[in-house]
Amino acid sequence: MTLFKQMALVVSFIIVLVLATVMIINYNNAKKDMIQSLYQTTVNNIATLTDKLAQTDGEEAEIQSVVDAAFDSGYYKMILFQSDTINYKQIDDSLPEGVPEWFIKFTNIKLKPISADVTSGWSIIGKVSVIGDSGVVYKGLYKIFQQLFYLFIVSVSGSLILINIILHFVLKPLKKVQEQAEAILKNEFIIQKELPFTTEFKDVVNGMNAMVLKVEDIFNKGNEAIQKNRELLYKDPVTKLFNRRYLMLKLLDLIQQNNSISGGSSLFVSLNSIEELTKHLGHQKTNDFLLQFAQELNNVTKKFQEKLIARVNATDFTLILPECDSDVANDIAKKINKKWEELSKNNNINQEYSFINIGIYRYKPTDTIASLMTNTDNALAKAIAKENGNTYFFEAKDNKSAMGKEEWRELLEDAIKHNRFHLIFRKTINFQSKQIQHKVLSFTMQDKNKKEYLYGDFIAPAINLNMVSEIYISILQDLFTNPHKDTKESLISINLSSEFIKDPNAFEQLSMLLQKYHKTIPFQLCFEISDTFTIKNLALVKNFTKLFSKYNFQFGLNSFTGESQDFHYLKELHPIFLKSDTSYLLDQSDNLMNALQVVTDSLGIVIIASFVKEKEELQKLEEKHITTIQGPIVDQLL
Incomplete structure (x- = not known):
């Protein structure tokens, strides 16, 4: 009361x-x-x-x-x-x-x-x-x-009305104190500027304001420390692009992410000799020239939100462009060549001695890091060897035995109609206490002949057919209406794909589904969204988080790689966890990891290491004060 x-x-x-x-x-x-x-x-x-x-x-x-x-x-x-x-x-x-x-x-x-x-x-x-x-x-x-x-x-x-008015007036500042206290519990930083006239209330508000300012100061210092350490660890000091270290950490996520054309394009841009540039321009002007070229690389690829551009060594640049088909990739290569020519002309550089070559590979989600790097490198080698032109494009031939578009449509429609999806729940645990923190929902699909298709097998065709939302809504309805033994007294986390979030009909469909079933769902519910997608589509994701909050459902971010220049977006979204690949977390310096944990601790966010495979990784994670994990090793620990 x-x-x-x-x-x-x-x-x-x-x-x-x-x-x-x-x-x-x-x-x-x-x-x-x-x-x-x-x-x-x-x-x-x-x-x-x-x-x-x-x-x-x-x-x-x-x-x-x-x-x-x-x-x-x-x-x-x-x-x-x-x-x-x-x-x-x-x-x-x-x-x-x-x-x-x-x-x-x-x-x-x-x-x-x-x-x-x-x-x-x-x-x-x-x-x-x-x-x-x-x-x-x-x-x-x-x-x-x-x-x-x-x-x-x-x-x-009359007396009660008068007392009600008086108490409302006297206790009005207390309402704001309550709102501030509730905000603190949610790790929100609210400063109450209007101080109550009651001495005791005023002291409480001043104390809470001081505490909020202190926590916010801790967050800001941690945020600044992350940015500084991140610049040192993952940025090329000359071009301000990402370096090879970050490229290798981020590459697998970019290759495998769901996109509407099943893959993307990778471009290797190689300068024949940095010495020739330095000889002609001098060290400082060469750095300025490369910085301008890096800016042009960003400009010609600005429509690709999920892109990654890195300077992997003194002469080589790598561009990973998800959702980029072959025609667009070749057009970008032409623009890069044109920008190089313009910069060379403006700086009086003889292109016979200083020039670039471009190798392009059209990759698919099934590619590995090794196959992507090898095929793109081979394309670059052929570009260098060409007598006419400096660009070479390579695309692997499609599997002729693969199903066609209409076959996939028929298969997916049948699976949705007859609920042929099999739900799988993967545990996330604290490896010290062995307690289950939550379970992540995944699913496979079967055809009418009981042949099983993994998520990676059917999601790309589903994206091409604009059927992702239908699949997710079908899965959620099954989860909400049919009893599953793995959901009993558990927090179930559902990873919403970027394609689902981008679907203009998805929000309304999900809203109607949650409104219909939120009172009868017999377990706690959490939704996950990719951190990279969230950074690029913050307003869109905020609409979804408001929907989750409306029904007291929780929210988390996955695929975290610290890509954002500023972590204030975490204050706006209030995720309960950040999931990041183990290789990324273990690659962090102690200073960067400490700064990240200062930020997450000030906001009440748990860092979760994903894709943990080996027991040796557990000790390294523990040294970085990370004890919540998910991945193949979980079943071995329970």
Whole structure:
């Protein structure tokens, strides 16, 4: 219960108690006064009645007449005349008109009879006893009760409204304190600028502001340290491009990522001699020339968001362009040649002595790093050997036995219709405690003949056929509606592919699915998105994270390679984990790793090493304070 509700409840109780006490006292006083007034009236009336009875000289008929007349006057509830020979009584047992029975029982007025002797001369002719008419008291008290009740309701309502307004005003700063505290729990950095006037609240806000500033300062220093160390470790100091070290870490992820044309193009651009440039321009101008050339490489490939350009040695540049087909790759090579000619002309460089060669290889997702590098290098060698021209393009022939587009469409549609996808859950664990942190969903597909297709086999055709969203929605619906033993009391993480996120219909379809099933999902849910894709499509990914947050689902980033120039995007997205290839994490220097962990710790993010294969890697990861892993080795540890 909130402080506001507690205070409102206590104050309201006190107000109600005080007002109720006042009302009860007023009611009881009124009751006492009215009964006393009735008693005095009855005493006065009985004196008059005895005088009239005394004048009857004991005649029974006259006595009855006097008693009846007095009773009909309405002042009495009961009149009893008793003598040696006469016993005459008049009594009214009817309930007072206009007064509810429950009020009569509640009030319960009991009047004692008042008696007096009736004398004629010196002789007593009888005794009369009367009880005043309590109906008058009941009616009067009921009217007073109604007035007091209405006054009580109005007073209580007015008081509660006033107290509510006052408490809202007094505790308004506390609401912001609460919001700031909740933000801190979510690792959000919010500074409250409006300080409350209440001293205690002001001290709390100042303390929380100081804590937030301190944590944010830690984050900023860690962010700066990462950038500096990353520049030293993975950037070429002359061209500001990535170096060979980063290329080899990132290459496999770029080759295997899902894209709409099943692969991409790699280009090796080789300068024949750096010495000739230096001889003509000098060392500093040569560096400036190479920097300009690197900028031109970025310019001619700017439409490729997932690209990677690296200077692998003094004379060679590598361009990895996912989703780049052969025609576009050849066109880029022409533009690179043209830019080189322009730069050479502007710097008065003789192209007979200083020139470039370009080898192009059209790779597929099935390529390995070795095959890509070998084939591109062979293309470059043939470009160098050509007598006419300086560019050579190579593309491996397609497998003629592979299925055609319509065959894949039929197979995928059948799998979706008959739910022929098999869900697989791979564990992510803390290798020290052996506790399962979450399970990552993967899936395979079967055709009607039970032939199994791995994810990598069918996802590229699915992308070409624009069926990725249909597959994912089908998988999620199966996960949400059908019981799976691996999901019991678990956090299930689902890796959403870049193609799914980019599909304009995916957001609406996923939103409808989550809205329909979010209350009945019997396990915790988390979604993963590629870090590289997130950096390039931050606004799009933020829309999805808001959707996840709406239903209290969690979010994480995978394929993390520290590509961003600034890690403030992590503050905006609030992922619960960063998954990174083990080879990348182990390649980090101690300074860079420490800086990264400062950033993640300040945001409450867990670093997870993926693709862990060997036990020897565990000790190295532990030395870098990484204890959460996933990969082939997990099953050996459990």
